[in-house]
Amino acid sequence: MPQALHEQSASALVPQLERREITAEQLVRACLDRIDAREGDVQAWEYLAADSALEQARQLDRRPVQGLLHGIPIAVKDLFDTADMPTTYGSPIYASHKPAADAAAVALCRAQGALMLGKTVTTEFATFKPGKTRNPHGLTHTPGGSSSGSAAAVADCMVPLAFASQTAASVIRPAAFCGVVGYKPSYGMVNRTGVKALSDSLDTIGFIARSVGDVALFAAATTSDRGLLQLDVSHAPRIALCHTHEWPHADEDTHKAFEHAARVLALAGMPIRELQLPLLFSQLMQAQKEIMAFDLVRSLAHERLRQPHLLSEHLNQVLDSGLEVPIERHYANLQLAQSARGMVSNAFGAFEVLLAPSAIGEAPDTLTQTGDPVFSRVWTLLGLPCVHLPFFKGRTGMPVGLQVVGRHGEDKVVLRVAKWLMERLAPV
Amino acid sequence: MPQALHEQSASALVPQLERREITAEQLVRACLDRIDAREGDVQAWEYLAADSALEQARQLDRRPVQGLLHGIPIAVKDLFDTADMPTTYGSPIYASHKPAADAAAVALCRAQGALMLGKTVTTEFATFKPGKTRNPHGLTHTPGGSSSGSAAAVADCMVPLAFASQTAASVIRPAAFCGVVGYKPSYGMVNRTGVKALSDSLDTIGFIARSVGDVALFAAATTSDRGLLQLDVSHAPRIALCHTHEWPHADEDTHKAFEHAARVLALAGMPIRELQLPLLFSQLMQAQKEIMAFDLVRSLAHERLRQPHLLSEHLNQVLDSGLEVPIERHYANLQLAQSARGMVSNAFGAFEVLLAPSAIGEAPDTLTQTGDPVFSRVWTLLGLPCVHLPFFKGRTGMPVGLQVVGRHGEDKVVLRVAKWLMERLAPV
Numbered sequence: 001m002p003q004a005l006h007e008q009s010a011s012a013l014v015p016q017l018e019r020r021e022i023t024a025e026q027l028v029r030a031c032l033d034r035i036d037a038r039e040g041d042v043q044a045w046e047y048l049a050a051d052s053a054l055e056q057a058r059q060l061d062r063r064p065v066q067g068l069l070h071g072i073p074i075a076v077k078d079l080f081d082t083a084d085m086p087t088t089y090g091s092p093i094y095a096s097h098k099p100a101a102d103a104a105a106v107a108l109c110r111a112q113g114a115l116m117l118g119k120t121v122t123t124e125f126a127t128f129k130p131g132k133t134r135n136p137h138g139l140t141h142t143p144g145g146s147s148s149g150s151a152a153a154v155a156d157c158m159v160p161l162a163f164a165s166q167t168a169a170s171v172i173r174p175a176a177f178c179g180v181v182g183y184k185p186s187y188g189m190v191n192r193t194g195v196k197a198l199s200d201s202l203d204t205i206g207f208i209a210r211s212v213g214d215v216a217l218f219a220a221a222t223t224s225d226r227g228l229l230q231l232d233v234s235h236a237p238r239i240a241l242c243h244t245h246e247w248p249h250a251d252e253d254t255h256k257a258f259e260h261a262a263r264v265l266a267l268a269g270m271p272i273r274e275l276q277l278p279l280l281f282s283q284l285m286q287a288q289k290e291i292m293a294f295d296l297v298r299s300l301a302h303e304r305l306r307q308p309h310l311l312s313e314h315l316n317q318v319l320d321s322g323l324e325v326p327i328e329r330h331y332a333n334l335q336l337a338q339s340a341r342g343m344v345s346n347a348f349g350a351f352e353v354l355l356a357p358s359a360i361g362e363a364p365d366t367l368t369q370t371g372d373p374v375f376s377r378v379w380t381l382l383g384l385p386c387v388h389l390p391f392f393k394g395r396t397g398m399p400v401g402l403q404v405v406g407r408h409g410e411d412k413v414v415l416r417v418a419k420w421l422m423e424r425l426a427p428v
Numbered sequence: 429m430p431q432a433l434h435e436q437s438a439s440a441l442v443p444q445l446e447r448r449e450i451t452a453e454q455l456v457r458a459c460l461d462r463i464d465a466r467e468g469d470v471q472a473w474e475y476l477a478a479d480s481a482l483e484q485a486r487q488l489d490r491r492p493v494q495g496l497l498h499g500i501p502i503a504v505k506d507l508f509d510t511a512d513m514p515t516t517y518g519s520p521i522y523a524s525h526k527p528a529a530d531a532a533a534v535a536l537c538r539a540q541g542a543l544m545l546g547k548t549v550t551t552e553f554a555t556f557k558p559g560k561t562r563n564p565h566g567l568t569h570t571p572g573g574s575s576s577g578s579a580a581a582v583a584d585c586m587v588p589l590a591f592a593s594q595t596a597a598s599v600i601r602p603a604a605f606c607g608v609v610g611y612k613p614s615y616g617m618v619n620r621t622g623v624k625a626l627s628d629s630l631d632t633i634g635f636i637a638r639s640v641g642d643v644a645l646f647a648a649a650t651t652s653d654r655g656l657l658q659l660d661v662s663h664a665p666r667i668a669l670c671h672t673h674e675w676p677h678a679d680e681d682t683h684k685a686f687e688h689a690a691r692v693l694a695l696a697g698m699p700i701r702e703l704q705l706p707l708l709f710s711q712l713m714q715a716q717k718e719i720m721a722f723d724l725v726r727s728l729a730h731e732r733l734r735q736p737h738l739l740s741e742h743l744n745q746v747l748d749s750g751l752e753v754p755i756e757r758h759y760a761n762l763q764l765a766q767s768a769r770g771m772v773s774n775a776f777g778a779f780e781v782l783l784a785p786s787a788i789g790e791a792p793d794t795l796t797q798t799g800d801p802v803f804s805r806v807w808t809l810l811g812l813p814c815v816h817l818p819f820f821k822g823r824t825g826m827p828v829g830l831q832v833v834g835r836h837g838e839d840k841v842v843l844r845v846a847k848w849l850m851e852r853l854a855p856v
Contacts, residue, residue, distance in 0.1 A: 083730065100525050107729035188762070191726040193625040200620060225755045298619040301535035302511065327653045331837065334616070342770075409759065 005030035010072050010160040011213045017071040024057035024071030024115065031073050031117060035158045041139055043132040044153035046078040047085050048118040056115035068221040070113030075153045075162035078119040079126050079146070080106055081194040089196045090122040090131055090146070093303055093310045103194030105163060105205055105222050112221040117159050120149025123370060125300065126170055126198060129312045130370050135177060137398050141363040144174030145370030147208065151178040154208045161218045164206040166380055167198045167292060169359075169373030171206030172388045172403055177363035177371060179390040179399025181422075183207045183215035183415070184376075186408050187383025190222055199295035201334070202288070202380055212387065212419040219411070227412055237417040239265065240275035242354035242405070245282040249374045251361035253394035257402055260392060261355055264424050275354055278347055281378060284340055287333040288377040294330045297322030337381050344382055345407050352410070353417045358403040362394035379403075385411040387418040391426035433458035438500050438588040439641045445499040452485035452499030452543065459501050459545060463586045469567055471560040472581035474506040475513050476546040484543035496649040498541030503581050503590035506547040507554050507574070508534055509622040517624045518550040518559060518574070521731055521738045531622030533591060533633055533650050540649040545587050548577025551798060553728065554598055554626060557740040558798050563605060565826050569791040572602030573798030575636065579606040582636045589646045592634040594808055595626045595720060597787075597801030599634030600816045600831055605791035605799060607818040607827025609850075611635045611643035611843070612804075614836050615811030618650055627723035629762070630716070630808055640815065640847040647839070655840055665845040667693065668703035670782035670833070673710040677802045679789035681822035685830055688820060689783055692852050703782055706775055709806060712768055715761040716805040722758045725750030765809050772810055773835050780838070781845045786831040790822035807831075813839040815846040819854035 005013070005027050016022045032050055039045060053073060060071045081087050081099035088094045106116060121131035126146035133148040135141035136156040143152040147164030151174030154162045164171045166184045175182025183206055190205040197203060207215040213231060220228040241262060262272045297304065297319040303311060304319055348354070357375040364371055379386050385406045392400040404421060406414035433455050444450045460478055467473060481501060488499045509515050509527035516522045534544060549559035554574035561576040563569035564584035571580040575592030579602030582590045592599040594612045603610025611634055618633040625631060635646040641659060648656040669690060690700045725732065725747040731739060732747055776782070785803040792799055807814050813834045820828040832849060834842035
């Protein structure tokens, strides 16, 4: 039996839409039916633009096909401004906020023929306080954050593609917990205009889908870099395992995911090599925390000055901690990050990519927090491209995986190797 | 006769406000009177919040003194979001736009006791199409752009401090043309949240005032870096003249400003040394242009998709040129910028700062364009701190000057040397 429309990948849907074998309206209806059936449980959506999406779909069905995403429905993390949908940033301060313009990334995808299905739940200002979303693989488990709704909606086949963003771990962690592919591009690659700013030197727009091919297509449409569509590997990839300085945090499920990956690579005739990051990098996690807090209290200066009572207690604490970072320490942190960014390409040595933990293990069985960002803070600070691969199950059957990490700017290499690895780690 | 309130510096006003020798209301009334007398000619303001500023002033007069800018009125470039004033970004698309929040920099200054007097004219999306503002030193001359209204309002003593921003030359050029001090900090120093984004790797918030002490105070209030207030020089500054690779563009007035500076330095017993920038840097101007156009067409994707007929013809041309930059070339440009940023600190050699042209010469005698950004594009791309010093007059009596340029992150050095130089180049 062929896959139902809502279960198919964007890469599979696009040619059918281009050949008019299916209509955008059919596809949107399939997604809406799935949402109707499952949203009561999963709670991925902050706002669903059902009527408007159907109308956009009908318009696209009448228009000549153009663009990489003609007729493809996209979910937009509610941290991204949208001109035709409310945008809350996950905060009651913006409960009735209507932005004047779409975020650039949204507009760029509309120009490629995509239609926006709705806004997905984010934590409070993409920080710590969870939204209502549950993990579709286990409704008592967190979906991870801050791109909670985006990861859950894609995992539950409500939509093929969803925008996400990462300042600490907000693309990779929810992708890991929900068992989908999450791609955080190199820092600076995707235009951030119109996405609520938290930390200028960390904020990165990312992509969530159910396959590596789909995150690559999504990124190509957003950046107009068609080179991202070329995912064939011309030689055996040079991959190192990298347990990272944060390895002691990893649990048994992540250990087993590593062992599985090592076994598969060995079977593929590839020697298992470990990459040790420079000792200096062990300081980067703390630096990332401090830079993020320092920036957050400034980025949210208006909200903190005018409506502090509408910020959660925990966020107010984080903001206070940002005021306690002395300015000299902040500059030292930036200097450290700069040095590490300068060193990391050499640190990769002969390897093209590293395979590293995405999260401690399975999604915690709680809805009161979104899990620990420990395994992504350093890569975010370094600005490196990362792709989470959902190829494993943990002891309770929840998704587990690892992330592929590459050199800054080598997103094409990372995506190619990610696809190569996914085919071997989780053969269909 | 003591200076009228509207003519005084913020640094002189703050202690009088703190000792309650003057009230914030008196100061605001003095500024409003000046605006009333001169705005018909100068046209610096997009929106004047007269009543609200008086009300804010009365509130501050009743409140205990706290913050670095208690009672000081500030003008806000109309590229910065303000929650209580309209924000047009210089475009008819946003003629009736009311942002939901203040830009972070605005909120941070409010938290330091400042009050916002109104919004100053910017060119269209801070790019090329001039607004209505005229140069107060010669009403047929451009004030420069894009921070046209901010520079003109400060030059005309309508307000002591004004926010500005620079992507190519938008702080330094209007400061030069209007004869005021303009300070573009190191890239990354000032939080940009809530300022309309044009080019992520170039956009920098800046400060305009009538003295070096005032831009330093303004920056200290915005960043909470009180180290910026310490402007004493402990040793003879190590200054080089740097004519730059763009020197052939400079006219006779800029030649004379250089000669004057060289003479003053020689009289101060300082050898006149020239710094040659690496040859590679001659490619940076073109790279800056291409990076800016590449980013602009993406940052304005929403406006271009939805309301292209409300963009000026010239801006539409610039946006088109951004689409014509191949993605590989864009990445090569970013790589070149990265290399140059890595080299520039060494290129300074034993010198602490460079003295370089700010503009071709006097403000052109036209209101149809805002002058050539040729002498700031490279410093903006390099992210270096720059302070324009208005110490000279050109052949028709319009202001001319030079900019002090320092290493990235060495803003304190640049401000100290700028003050030291200003006292010698334009003795009171």
